[in-house]
Amino acid sequence: MIIDRFVEESPSHEELFALLRAISIADVKVLIYKVEDALARERTLVRLPAAETFVIGDMHGDIAAALAIARQLMEGGPGMQQVFLGDYVDRGPHQVDVINLVLLLKATYPGRVTMLRGNHEIPAVNGENGFRECLERQFGREDGAILWHLYNRLFMRLPLAAITWNGIFLVHGGIPEGVNGLHEIEALPRELVPENRISFELLWNDPVEAKHPFHFRKGPRGGATKQFGELAFDEFQERTNISKLIRGHEEFNEGFRFFFGERVLSIFSSRRVLHGVFERQIRPKVVKIDMAGNLVVEAFEPAAIMT
Numbered sequence: 001m002i003i004d005r006f007v008e009e010s011p012s013h014e015e016l017f018a019l020l021r022a023i024s025i026a027d028v029k030v031l032i033y034k035v036e037d038a039l040a041r042e043r044t045l046v047r048l049p050a051a052e053t054f055v056i057g058d059m060h061g062d063i064a065a066a067l068a069i070a071r072q073l074m075e076g077g078p079g080m081q082q083v084f085l086g087d088y089v090d091r092g093p094h095q096v097d098v099i100n101l102v103l104l105l106k107a108t109y110p111g112r113v114t115m116l117r118g119n120h121e122i123p124a125v126n127g128e129n130g131f132r133e134c135l136e137r138q139f140g141r142e143d144g145a146i147l148w149h150l151y152n153r154l155f156m157r158l159p160l161a162a163i164t165w166n167g168i169f170l171v172h173g174g175i176p177e178g179v180n181g182l183h184e185i186e187a188l189p190r191e192l193v194p195e196n197r198i199s200f201e202l203l204w205n206d207p208v209e210a211k212h213p214f215h216f217r218k219g220p221r222g223g224a225t226k227q228f229g230e231l232a233f234d235e236f237q238e239r240t241n242i243s244k245l246i247r248g249h250e251e252f253n254e255g256f257r258f259f260f261g262e263r264v265l266s267i268f269s270s271r272r273v274l275h276g277v278f279e280r281q282i283r284p285k286v287v288k289i290d291m292a293g294n295l296v297v298e299a300f301e302p303a304a305i306m307t
Ligand SMILES: [Mn+2]
Pocket: 058, 087, 118, 119, 120, 172, 248, 249, 250
């Protein structure tokens, strides 16, 4: 089993990548069941313990970046935790390896890893943007389709947001319109994305700095997606008492961007994003929240592996 070898052999980047490339259908199923078991004990809004915390943005199939991030966790002590903001799958070349690596981390260190749901952890999205196709190519059409359903069953059980000990709110997209307190997010039916409007907006909304302050407006991503302005963020902060917001969902060349006087931080942890045939290069980052509560945006060296 891949989990036993991962725990017992502390593999190098190359060895871990080889283990992931050779993963069996039986191993994938065990990983999914183990992680689902851990997720059953988590709330829709995860309340994180006080610890040095690394927040990881969109991964989108960049296995070299994901291996470097995994190494940070493996080498960090029990006082260090990681929160993944979602978008593990779609777009990149090694999306199956990336989600399996994150599942391996979650199965091995359930108390030190929090996996949030991104807008690509929705079957209507990852059925069309690469994940289903990659699974069918790797495991065959029939088994690939079965696994695709199993992964999406797990995705339905992922928490939607987290909050750190010092009040930093973590979510994939952004703040939703019409929320009066964190208890409303805590009570969301997390499996109902995109049916539930508030769950949907948590995974899809984007912050926008504008000359003329606004609350919410229709977003360019289409559908029911929205942009939130500084006025909406002021109001959300007042109603929820959060100190800051860290989110993913958007790629910026430097891998991060601050909004609204450094109260909102957007983070991206993949080196590239494919939009159809167009590939955009990013300098990926992670965010460290240290024990004093400071946010530190950190660059990291992707694993030197032959992909
Ligand atoms: Mn996204």
